[in-house]
Each structure stands twice: as C-alpha cells, then as structure tokens.
Amino acid sequence: MSRLEILKTYKIYIGGQFPRTESGRYYVPKNGQNEPLGNICLSSRKDVRNAVSAARKATGWAERTAFNRGQILYRIAEMLEGRKAQFIEELILQGSNKKTAEIEVNLAVDRVVYYAGWCDKYQQIMGAVNPVSSSHFNFSVPEPTGVVGIVCPENQSLVGLVSLVLPVICGGNTCVVIASESLPLCAVTFAEVLNTSDLPGGVINILTGAKKELISPLASHMDVNAIIYGDNDEEQWKTLGILAADNVKRVSRLSKDWTNPENQDLYQIAETLEIKTTWHPIENIGGASSGY
Amino acid sequence: MTKKNKETIAMKWSYSPALESKDHINLREKYDLFINGKWMKPSSGKYFKTFNPADESFLAEVAHADAKDVDKAVQAARDAYNNVWSKISPSERAKYIYRIARLMQERAREFAVIETLDAGKTIRESRDVDVPLACNHFFYYAGWADKLDYAFPNRKVSSLGVAGQIIPWNFPLLMAAWKIAPALAAGNTVVLKPAETTPLTALKLAEIIEESGLPAGVVNIVTGFGDTGAAIVNHPDTDKIAFTGSTNVGKMIQKSLAGTNKKITLELGGKSANIIFEDAPIDQAVEGIINGIFFNQGHVCCAGSRLFVQESIADVVIRKLKDRMRSLFVGNPLDKNTDIGAINSKEQLATILKYINIGKEEGAEIFQLACDIPDKGYYCPPTLFTNVAQSSVIAQEEIFGPVLTIQTFRTVDEVIQKANNSPFGLAAGVWTDKGSRIFNLTTKLKAGVIWANTYNKFDPSSPFGGYKESGFGREGGLHGLSAYVKLS
Numbered sequence: 067m068s069r070l071e072i073l074k075t076y077k078i079y080i081g082g083q084f085p086r087t088e089s090g091r092y093y094v095p096k097n098g099q100n101e102p103l104g105n106i107c108l109s110s111r112k113d114v115r116n117a118v119s120a121a122r123k124a125t126g127w128a129e130r131t132a133f134n135r136g137q138i139l140y141r142i143a144e145m146l147e148g149r150k151a152q153f154i155e156e157l158i159l160q161g162s163n164k165k166t167a168e169i170e171v172n173l174a175v176d177r178v179v180y181y182a183g184w185c186d187k188y189q190q191i192m193g194a195v196n197p198v199s200s201s202h203f204n205f206s207v208p209e210p211t212g213v214v215g216i217v218c219p220e221n222q223s224l225v226g227l228v229s230l231v232l233p234v235i236c237g238g239n240t241c242v243v244i245a246s247e248s249l250p251l252c253a254v255t256f257a258e259v260l261n262t263s264d265l266p267g268g269v270i271n272i273l274t275g276a277k278k279e280l281i282s283p284l285a286s287h288m289d290v291n292a293i294i295y296g297d298n299d300e301e302q303w304k305t306l307g308i309l310a311a312d313n314v315k316r317v318s319r320l321s322k323d324w325t326n327p328e329n330q331d332l333y334q335i336a337e338t339l340e341i342k343t344t345w346h347p348i349e350n351i352g353g354a355s356s357g358y
Numbered sequence: 359m360t361k362k363n364k365e366t367i368a369m370k371w372s373y374s375p376a377l378e379s380k381d382h383i384n385l386r387e388k389y390d391l392f393i394n395g396k397w398m399k400p401s402s403g404k405y406f407k408t409f410n411p412a413d414e415s416f417l418a419e420v421a422h423a424d425a426k427d428v429d430k431a432v433q434a435a436r437d438a439y440n441n442v443w444s445k446i447s448p449s450e451r452a453k454y455i456y457r458i459a460r461l462m463q464e465r466a467r468e469f470a471v472i473e474t475l476d477a478g479k480t481i482r483e484s485r486d487v488d489v490p491l492a493c494n495h496f497f498y499y500a501g502w503a504d505k506l507d508y509a510f511p512n513r514k515v516s517s518l519g520v521a522g523q524i525i526p527w528n529f530p531l532l533m534a535a536w537k538i539a540p541a542l543a544a545g546n547t548v549v550l551k552p553a554e555t556t557p558l559t560a561l562k563l564a565e566i567i568e569e570s571g572l573p574a575g576v577v578n579i580v581t582g583f584g585d586t587g588a589a590i591v592n593h594p595d596t597d598k599i600a601f602t603g604s605t606n607v608g609k610m611i612q613k614s615l616a617g618t619n620k621k622i623t624l625e626l627g628g629k630s631a632n633i634i635f636e637d638a639p640i641d642q643a644v645e646g647i648i649n650g651i652f653f654n655q656g657h658v659c660c661a662g663s664r665l666f667v668q669e670s671i672a673d674v675v676i677r678k679l680k681d682r683m684r685s686l687f688v689g690n691p692l693d694k695n696t697d698i699g700a701i702n703s704k705e706q707l708a709t710i711l712k713y714i715n716i717g718k719e720e721g722a723e724i725f726q727l728a729c730d731i732p733d734k735g736y737y738c739p740p741t742l743f744t745n746v747a748q749s750s751v752i753a754q755e756e757i758f759g760p761v762l763t764i765q766t767f768r769t770v771d772e773v774i775q776k777a778n779n780s781p782f783g784l785a786a787g788v789w790t791d792k793g794s795r796i797f798n799l800t801t802k803l804k805a806g807v808i809w810a811n812t813y814n815k816f817d818p819s820s821p822f823g824g825y826k827e828s829g830f831g832r833e834g835g836l837h838g839l840s841a842y843v844k845l846s
Binding site: 191194196197198199200202204206209211212291300303304305306307308310311312313314316319331332333336340341342343344345346347 | 494510511512513605608609610612613615616617619624626781796800801804805806807808809810811812815817819820821822823825826827828829830832835836837840845
C-alpha cells in the first residue's frame, strides 16, 4: 500500500509566529497546467494591522550592532541553502523549469549573502563628516526609516521577494511583506527559513492574499513609514501613492529583473534610510590652535 | 542695594534707534515674471501687492502667474535643458554658479534690507544669517558640478531635467538658494515659485541671474499664489518637484503626484523637542532655548517649540527664561537692536493668536513679554506656556510663531518617548554636559537634525531634512545632491 503524503498547510508569518489568517479565508492559486498550488491564506486588513504592530514592536532590530545584523543575515543564507531542494520543487510546481528554478534559488542565496555583507559597511559609504564653517563637529549617519511595507512582484516569487526585503532589513528597518498573489509558495517557505535563522520575530512579516485587498490598509496605515512597490500594476501604484501621502510615507517603485545578478546595490539599501545629522560644539576657548 | 541703583534697574532701559538705511536699495514699482531670461507680463494681466509686514506699507506690485505662464516657464526650462544646460561641460556649469554666488555677495546688504522689508525678519538675522548662508550655498554647490561621480560611488550620474520648486515665506532668499544651487549643479533647469508674501528677494535674484549671463531659461522665476504652485506641480513636463512648506500642502502635493514617476522632495513642518538635562550649562541652554524658538519670530520649521526640562531644574530654567525674555526687543525689524521682528503676514498672526487662545483654554499657564509694539504692522510678543500636557494642541501642532511650550521629565527614557511622540521628526536639541548621553539621544531621537548644546545652526555642507511627516529627502551637503540626480 502506498504511503499517504502529508500535505503542507501554508500559513502567514507575523511576529515570528505562523498563524492562519484571522479571517479564516483561503484561496487556491493554480499553475499554468491548472493544477492547484495549495490552500493559501487570504489575509485580511486585520492581518495587515497585526503585522504592522509586530513590525513596530520589532524595531529594536535597529539597535542590534551592525555586525550582529550581518551575522544574522548570513545565517538566513545558510538556512536557505539547506532548503534549496524544497524551493526548487515549489518553483517547478509554480511553473518554472528545473534549470531556471535552480538559477533563481542559487541567486536568492547569493543575494542574501551580498546584503549580509553590507550590514556593517553602508554606514561608512553613506555617512559623512561635514566641514561646517562654525566651531562644530558635524556628522551625518544613515538610520532606518522604521516600518516598511513591501509589495512583491508577481513573478520571480523567491528572488523578487529576497531582492526587495533584504536591503530593507539590512538597513535596520522592519517590514510587512505582501507576497506574490499568484505564486505564493516560496514566500511561505521563506518564512520558515527566517524562523529557523536567528532573525528576531517581527522583523519580517509575510502575508499572502489578494493585493487589491491588502495594499490599501498597508499604504494607509499611519504607523508604516515607507512603501516599496515591486509590482507592475499602474492602478495599484497610483492608489498606493495617494494613500501613502496621509502620513508622508516614502514611496519607491523598484521593478527590475531580479534574476540579473547585477540588480543588487547599495542604493537599494538607501531607499529606506534616513540621513541624520548631528551638530556638536568644539571647545574653542581663547582660540588656542594646535600649531606653535 | 542703594535706592538709586534700584531705580536704575527698575527703569525700562532702551537703546537709541539704530535703523539700517534703505536708501541704497533698488526696488521696481512692478515686477513681471522672469521667464526664458526675459521679464514677461503675466498672461492674465493680473498683479498683486506685496507689503512690509512691519508697518503695512506698500513695497511693490508683483505678477500673478497662471497655468499659461507656468507652461511658458516650463517650456523655457525644457528648451534650455535640451539645447544648452545639459550640453555644456560640468566645469562651465560650475563657473556660472560661482559667478552667481559672487554677485550675490557683492549685493549682500541690498538683499538683507529687502529681505527684512518684505518678510519682517530682523536686519540682524537677514544680514548675518539668511544672506550669507544663501551666497555660501551657491558657492558650495558650484564646486560639486564637475565632481558628481565622486558623490555616488559605482554609479553613472545624470541630471533629471526640469525641476519645479516651491518655497515658503520664512527664509525667502535662503530657500531659493537651497533649491536652485543643487539643481543647477546637478545639471537641471529650474522653475521656481517664491511665496506670495515674500517674492522680492527671489526677483532680485532673478536680476542677478540675468546679470550673470546664465543661459536664458535655465532659471525661471514665476510669482503667484497656491494656484501657481499647483500649476507647477501638475505640469506634465516637470521631472522633479521640490517643496518646502506646510505639511498639509506637502501631503496634497504628494497625493497629486501619486502614480507618476516624478521625483519628489518635501521639507515640511515640525514640532521639534529641545531637551535640557540637569547637568547642562544652564545659562548657555537658556540662550539656546531663546534662539531655538524666537529666531525669525518662530517662523522656522525646525524651531525648538517643545521644551523638555528635567524636573530638578525646571524652576530655575523657567525663571531664567522669563528673565531673558524680558530683555528682548520687539519692534522695527530694520533696527539693528531688534531681537524679534514682525510676523510675516496678517494671516499668520491670526493663526498664532488662535493657538495662544487654544493654549489658554486648555488650561496652560501663559507668560508673555510685556512690551510696546508698533501701532502698525503685525507683531506677537514672545510667549511661553507652562503646565502643558503631552496631549495639548499647542504641544502637538506646529504654531510657526514665537510660542514655546514647556514640559518636564524625570528620566532619559521618558524624554525620548515624549520627544518622539509626534507625527513630525525634523529636528531636536539636547543640552547636557555628558557626551555619552548626547550620543544616546542622537541615536534614539527620530529627527533629521540633532543639535547638541546648540540650536538652529545651518551650513551649506550640512544635510537638512526630516523624518516622518516632516518630509523626505535632504537639502545641503553631499546628501542634498541625491534629490537632483538620476543614477544608472
């Protein structure tokens, strides 16, 4: 008698936990052959709200040392590497061929390593000591914007997500991610990778469901500081922009071919960083100079 | 103390007037629009008047640009960009900007007097702060024009095209410089709209630009009201919008640009915390608080309008603050002795008075400098409120006037929470003798500029701009360049 296969329950990822959507709803995306991919959580606005509050609670992530963040990101790469076979299988089920699936997964791992390395370096490239004309020591440092909403592209469901999320957390932000609606499997499995790495719960929260339903509550949420839009729907982009203005969110649109190894850089980290400048007086009693 | 000494102290001491001369300034009766290197009449034929807020006297008539005029200006900027400005070498671009800086320096005093007349700010500030900083801003950015590749490692830098720029009335010339200088250095052309109450120094700058020989259409200056600004924002052929002004208008601009791929920078309002710890040099801190809130009549987006005093020193700080306020001179901004000049407009004065009333109604305790103010013009005596709650309207909303709210705190964590509990995040001040505490606070305060044991300092090389609802993007320094470049 053949063994009965255990089917996976795909759940969402909020605050380091795997709840089902509070709405109790699901949807069944299908691949090109009309085969069902699974029963996927159809998240609701309340899930968005819970995810944002988990992300806000996790902003202590920014206070970790940069070196420690780098180590944790590297650990994500280690966990991802160990699960390669599963991601390849999912990508194939979602419609990729074996070769492109392998390329995508390898690239995703390498990209995590790439951003792991930036964690304790971007500050030195992007910061500055400013030569002001008064007796002050003046310096600028990059700091995280805060909580970032991320809308993933529909295709490139693994490497697209990794390419948008990693620069955001590399910079010390926390985030709420809306996964590819049509190809959600890798997003959920990636959450499992995160959960077994040392990333604190809440730093990355991942929701599956209908973008049409989830973008509005995310873009209008007053405790979200920035939105990265990675998809290609002009209507969504506009709606999101209008709602984002309610609390002056920083909005950027990043749609690139994420399977291109070149499409990763420092400037993507900069999208969700603020520059903070500090002025500090320099004692100048009696104008004594350092010369003779 | 002898009786005589007591009387001397009780006497109201005053200085003889020391008015800055305005004989040397050249103002036209009527200003047209500066488009494509020429002075053009507005298509509607409409002009509006600009007044001196210090005595309500008439200064000049200024053209009111409508959408047609804005379209001409954008077209001129586009042509200048395509045909001239994007083609000349970066080092030549630099030389034009240097030349503008020099011409401004030569006419510094004229600029200062006109700024004071049009905006109501004291001559001391326009002479020592606004005008030199504006000149220096051009001088600083000029040098970047041919060095942009060094600012963005590993990327090719190119200009955006036409930048639409809208500036406020609190630092009219300085804001024009903050907008125009980096835009030109990065190779863009510009359509700039000054505020309706303070158009004159931008128009004087247009004269200098004309004199500098800058190719026609590279900088266009269109005067007008909100409708003029909206025409710039909504013009399909602008590649970038830079706005400095109120948070409400900033949100409207962000909304109307949603769905487009125009680059935006917004420098909006603030409600900045000025925090004094018990180990701070108190007299120095009191000077800093005074400068933080009363500089430019409090018409400063980064004004230190929320004072947080550690409980143990609250009484002495408040006493010293009141003493220091008693020595401030409110009056004619052209007088070199004046500390607090005129409120920029009747409307702004009404807004400030509305907030003062709200403060009283909320039960806060008011202290206002008892002083004579001129019969004509718009003035508001320096004001502070004690017994203010975190939830008070006057502690939450931007007043944009000489009004300070005072709250107390006990611990570092408490004050960090209180200071960050605001939709704004432009600036903050920290007064303490302890270096490690300064760096703790500068890391934790969600604000773009932190002044440690100082306040309201600005420099062309120092980036300025906010977190949260105070806007996005930076102006000044290397970081100010990103707002005007495309990277590939």
